[in-house]
Every structure is written in C-alpha cells, then in structure tokens.
Amino acid sequence: MxxxxxxxxxxxxxxxxxxxxxxxxxxxxxxxxxxxxxxxxxxxxxxxxxxxxxVDPRHGKTTVGELGEEWLARRSRLKRSARQRLVTTWEVRVKPRWEHTPIADIRPTQVQAWLDGLTIVPKRDDAEPRALGATGVIYAHQVLNGILADAVRDRMLTANPCSGMTLPRKGQKRKVYLTHETLHRFVDEVAAGSVDAQARSVLVLTLGYTGLRWGEATGLRVRGVNALRRRLVIRDNAVEVNGEIEVGTTKGHRERTVPVPEFLMARIVEQCEGKGPDDLVWAHPGGGYLPLPPYTRGWWQQAVKRAEIPRITPHDLRHTAASLAVSAGANVKALQKMLGHVSAAMTLDVYADLFDDDLDDVSRRLDEAVGRMWANGGV
Structure with a gap:
C-alpha cells in the first residue's frame, strides 16, 4: 500500500x-x-x-544518446551495407537532435515536427537547404523508433512517442524498359574501346537479359556458370560500402539459378576461358571486384549518352530484363525466381504494368466462353 x-x-x-x-x-x-x-x-x-x-521513473532520465549506441550494437548481425545505412542515419540525422534528450521528455508532437523539418545541408555556402527525401525521413524515423521501442520493451517507457507518425510516401520511380534494339545499341557503345570494354559489354548484356543485380553479377565466379544447362548459379552479392567491397549473401539470402539465352551464354563462356573455378567472371583490370560505375560520369554514362537512350543505372536493367522476359512469355512465378524476389506478390507489386496484357487475355477468354455457350444453344 x-x-x-x-x-x-x-x-x-x-x-x-x-x-x-x-x-x-x-x-x-x-x-x-x-x-x-x-x-x-x-x-x-x-x-x-x-x-x-x-515503469521506474528514474529510467525516464536516460538519454537517447545512451541508448542509441547500444541499439546499433545489437544490429551487428545485419549485412554491413544495411547496418552502415543505420549508422549514418544515427550520426547525421538522429544523434544531433536527440542525443542529450531524456527519453521521458520526448513528445510525439516534437518527433513529428523534427521529421517534417528534416533537410539536406547543401555543400555550397550559397545554396539553400532542401527537404530530405522520403527515404531519408523514413530511415530517420526507423532509427529513433527502434531505439524507443526497445526502451518500451525494457520497461523504461510506458509508450513509444514515435508511434503514429505521419511519414512521407516514397515516390514511384519511373521505370525505363529498353527494347532488344536499344539494349544492343547501348551494349555496342559500351564495347567501343579496349579489350576490357568488350568484357563490360558482356556484363551489360547479362544484366539486361538475366536481371542480376550489379553485385550479384560482379560477385559471380566461374564455378557458378553452367554452360550445358545455360544457367547461372547466384550465391554471392558484392556490395560497395564506404569505398570497400563487402561480399555477402544475395539480397534474399538464398541461392538461385537464373536462365541465360544461348547467344549470351556463349559470350559468358568466352569470359571464363583461361580462368579457374574460383576466379571472378568479371574482375577489375587491376584485380579484385569491379566497382559500381559512377552515376554521373565514367564509361557507363558515356555509353548511355552515345547510345541516345534514357539515363539509366545498372540496377535499371533489371526492369529491362523483366520486360523482355514477360514479352517472351514468362509468367509471374518464373519472373519472381529469375529476379530473386521473396514472393510472386512482390513481383506483381513492382511489375504489375508488365502484365496488363493478361487482363486483355482474361476478357478475350470470357468472350470466347460466352460465344461457345450461345453457339451451343445456351441462354
């Protein structure tokens, strides 16, 4: 009592x-x-x-800064690229605002105002700050929300002040679907140059016809090339993190087998000639993994300009691969396996526009069914 x-x-x-x-x-x-x-x-x-x-009221005096580092430490099992994103968000967005704030003093209205006001600090002195994009705001909320959610689970807080926030929606990036003709024109421009450029051109063809991610392709080793069955066995993903290549599992953490057209497999086999099973199919001329080409300059964008195609990134060629596969008759399940999505539902969410013709096919089949009924004397 x-x-x-x-x-x-x-x-x-x-x-x-x-x-x-x-x-x-x-x-x-x-x-x-x-x-x-x-x-x-x-x-x-x-x-x-x-x-x-x-909840012990004394816990409310604990600051976000005291809990933040511990929260990050508990995410040590994440892939390095995923963890680095959280670390950067903590250091750049969350820590400067909340480090010294006691967790019991945080109000939902304060959190919402902070999220609404997040900006990107310009690198030039004469430039105006601009609003942080939706993805950046969502990551900032994810970090602070995660820290305070753990505080609630540990009974340091009665409720999470980050709950129920209004977050911006991610804009739907316009997909670029290259045709066979535009893809090969781009590949020809990539190939214009040194012997190394020839190898790059085969890499670009592989991205455009298999839907591999850049890191999956550049992490592919000769032992993963099955020329007889025309398959690539994808096990690794070589991702660049802070200027270094980090090799881990694929994004879905599962090995998958990807079909390759015969004309392309012949070119991939040429890239494997003289190499051992553990050698990379595509390696940097100086050795090691091939880094992602710069978005605004370098051999990739130069070839894009010469080919006079919409500005694309290596990842955008996954869209082209999906489009070409669907036009060749691939169904949703086959496309899911090819791209390495976790479910067919995810594939449909991303590429629903590629299956519009299926809706036309449904209406056509319904018309045919009713026509047969009438022809057989039905009502």
Missing part, C-alpha cells in the same frame, strides 16, 4: 507518495501540490504495479 505524507518547503506544503517497487525496495514520488493530486497519482501507480506495466 502507498502512503501519503505532507512535508513543508519554502514554497509551502507539499505531499509525498511512498510505495514499494516490484523488487520490494521502497521509493517515493514528491512534489504534489495537493493531497488529491497525490492520491490520484498513487492510485494510477498502484494499478500499473498490479498489472505489471509499472
């Missing part, structure tokens, strides 16, 4: 509630201006103690 006692201060009489914590030790809450206020608080506190939802 809680006890309420009056005590005197320079500002007048105040009331103190003394009670036992779940571990049996006694503590108190001071500073109530009236006995009624003390009684109301004591009643609420007793309910939470009995319900097992009690």
């Amino acid at each position: 809680a006890s309420i006692k009056k005590y005197s201060t320079a500002a007048g009489d105040r009331y103190r509630v003394r009670y036992r914590k779940p571990d049996g030790t006694q503590t108190d809450r001071r500073g109530f201006a009236t006995k009624k206020a003390a009684e109301v608080w004591a009643a609420d506190n007793t309910v939470s103690l009995n319900a097992g939802t009690w």
Whole structure:
C-alpha cells in the first residue's frame, strides 16, 4: 500500500507518495501540490504495479544518446551495407537532435515536427537547404523508433512517442524498359574501346537479359556458370560500402539459378576461358571486384549518352530484363525466381504494368466462353 505524507518547503506544503517497487525496495514520488493530486497519482501507480506495466521513473532520465549506441550494437548481425545505412542515419540525422534528450521528455508532437523539418545541408555556402527525401525521413524515423521501442520493451517507457507518425510516401520511380534494339545499341557503345570494354559489354548484356543485380553479377565466379544447362548459379552479392567491397549473401539470402539465352551464354563462356573455378567472371583490370560505375560520369554514362537512350543505372536493367522476359512469355512465378524476389506478390507489386496484357487475355477468354455457350444453344 502507498502512503501519503505532507512535508513543508519554502514554497509551502507539499505531499509525498511512498510505495514499494516490484523488487520490494521502497521509493517515493514528491512534489504534489495537493493531497488529491497525490492520491490520484498513487492510485494510477498502484494499478500499473498490479498489472505489471509499472515503469521506474528514474529510467525516464536516460538519454537517447545512451541508448542509441547500444541499439546499433545489437544490429551487428545485419549485412554491413544495411547496418552502415543505420549508422549514418544515427550520426547525421538522429544523434544531433536527440542525443542529450531524456527519453521521458520526448513528445510525439516534437518527433513529428523534427521529421517534417528534416533537410539536406547543401555543400555550397550559397545554396539553400532542401527537404530530405522520403527515404531519408523514413530511415530517420526507423532509427529513433527502434531505439524507443526497445526502451518500451525494457520497461523504461510506458509508450513509444514515435508511434503514429505521419511519414512521407516514397515516390514511384519511373521505370525505363529498353527494347532488344536499344539494349544492343547501348551494349555496342559500351564495347567501343579496349579489350576490357568488350568484357563490360558482356556484363551489360547479362544484366539486361538475366536481371542480376550489379553485385550479384560482379560477385559471380566461374564455378557458378553452367554452360550445358545455360544457367547461372547466384550465391554471392558484392556490395560497395564506404569505398570497400563487402561480399555477402544475395539480397534474399538464398541461392538461385537464373536462365541465360544461348547467344549470351556463349559470350559468358568466352569470359571464363583461361580462368579457374574460383576466379571472378568479371574482375577489375587491376584485380579484385569491379566497382559500381559512377552515376554521373565514367564509361557507363558515356555509353548511355552515345547510345541516345534514357539515363539509366545498372540496377535499371533489371526492369529491362523483366520486360523482355514477360514479352517472351514468362509468367509471374518464373519472373519472381529469375529476379530473386521473396514472393510472386512482390513481383506483381513492382511489375504489375508488365502484365496488363493478361487482363486483355482474361476478357478475350470470357468472350470466347460466352460465344461457345450461345453457339451451343445456351441462354
């Protein structure tokens, strides 16, 4: 049972509630201006103690900074690229605003105002700050929300002030679908140059016809090339993180087998000639993994300009591969396996526009069914 006692201060009489914590030790809450206020608080506190939802008020003084580093440490099992994204968001977005703030002092309205006001600091002194993109805002919320969610689970907070935030929606990036003709024109421009450019051209063809991610293609080793069955066995993903190549599992954490057209397999086999099973099919001229080409300059974008095609990235060629596969008759399940999506539903979410012809086929088949019924004397 809680006890309420009056005590005197320079500002007048105040009331103190003394009670036992779940571990049996006694503590108190001071500073109530009236006995009624003390009684109301004591009643609420007793309910939470009995319900097992009690939170020690002292935990509320813990700052976000104290919890943030521990939260990041618990994400050590993430892929390095995924963890680095969280670390950067913590250092650049979350820590500067919330590091010294006690978790009990954070209000939902403050969090919403912070998310709404996130900006990108310009590198030039004469440039105006601009709003942070939807993805950046979502990552910022993810980090702060994760830290405070763990505090709730550890009974340091009664509720997460990050819950129920209004977040921006990610804009749907326009997909570029190259035709066979435009893809080969681009490949011809990539091939214009040194012997190394010839190898790059085969890499670009592989991206455009198999839908491999850049890191999956550049992480492919000779042992993963099955020329007889015209298949590529994808096991690794070589991702660039802070200027270094980090090799891990594929994005879906699963090995998959990808079909290759015969004309392309012949060119891939040429890239494997003279190499051992553990050698990379496409390697940097100086050795090691081939880095992702710069988005705004370099051999990739030069070839894009010469080929006079829409500006694309290596990842955009996954869209081309999907489009060409569907036009060749691939169904959703086959496309899912080829691209390494976790489910056919995800494939449909991304490429629903490629299956519009299926809707036309449905209406045509319904017309044919009704026509047959009428022809057979049906109603």
